[in-house]
Amino acid sequence: MSDELRPARIACLDLDTFFVSVERILHPELAGRPVVVGGARGGRGVVTAASYEVRPFGVRSGISLREADRLAPKDTVFMPPSHGVYSDYAHKVRLIAQDFTPESRVASIDEMYLGFQGCEELYRRAGDVDDDATIERVCREMTARILRELGLPASVGIGSSKTIAKVASGVAKPAGVRLVRAGDEAAFLAPLPVRKLPGIGPVGEERLQAMGIATLGRLAACRVDELEPIFGVRAGDLVLRARGATDASAVLLGRERPAFREHDPEGETLGSISNERTFAEDVRDPRDVEARLCALVERVCWRARKRGVKARTVTLKLRYADFETLTRSRSFAATSSELDVLPIVLALYRKARTRSTAVRLVGIQLSNLHEPGAQLELELTTHERLHRSVDGIRAKYGFDAVGAAAARRRDRRSDSGSRTR
């Protein structure tokens, strides 16, 4: 069979309860104990990862920490996430995976796709006649090595498209490998609930439920025009994928997630940069809110400069205590300086904050990003010179080492006197 006709062989490598697994490496005494990563017990956030020990009690990622506290056994350990450490481990996993195939795409911190078409000869042993079984064996060797060298359990799904591989990896958990052979896709998907298909979330699930469609088999039998009112232009794609079709992205593995993209050769989209913060307690005083906005603007602008991009649009996000959420955005000449962005953000905020209700969350997003051409030293504005020196210090000591927001944080700490050295 030629390369064009041979069905793609794609593996989805997914780390099991990744954040929990890393915490257990750092804190071996957590092994076998119920663990929730997300924040302090009863805090304001949500669960980002729950160990298998607490799942039978209904604790899963996405539920509030308060709810998790109510459901979980008393000896459950709650801990805040340490994202920097998780990134380090994710990187080590990627290096191991790349030993097995040169074709890989990072999908998120704990998930990647691997292409195996064309590798079969490399891995075939004497007597091997079944290439699917060969790749399945290789994937088991890969997860065994990740467990042995890093201590991280992982699962793998193998199929003819990213969708099939992804769904199969979910079925394989925990610590399993699930192969779906070419031709078996529709039968594999049919009994699964619609929610298992990437692209169908809580809203889509509910709307399908209202139409009496609960399984992917039923969805696969739908006509596209029946689903267009619900899913719009995505209807056709969803039906095809529910039928197990191999989409165009399957062979090429698609693009990397823009969050992990270095830059964009075509120059059409560079994604966005955002930071948002839910306050430990709702904030009523507008000046306090403005101080938090200032810190967020500083942070996103710093990240933009690190990436070497300038933004043409800023979006303010405001969530009141009663959860009413609004966004306000403004476009302007491309910049990556908080000295340009902050006045715009403050004007947006003062206009948008029409209620006296306390504020729960603020967020800042930079979008409409552009890569400026190389600049001569002489062309740098005063602002840009200032940022260069500040960012140089941050490169050594981190974001919080210097800056207006950092100064205010230090003030607050010494004011409260709660911090001792």
Next chain:
DNA sequence: TCTGGGGTCCTAGGACCC
């Protein structure tokens, strides 16, 4: 279920231009 934080992509109306 009193609901995080980082993203992507889609929709839809209005402005503005040709």
Next chain:
DNA sequence: TCTGGGGTCCTAGGACCC
């Protein structure tokens, strides 16, 4: 004499993913 059509940008909101 109230009237076109297409293209593109801006703005606001929402679904979804991990």
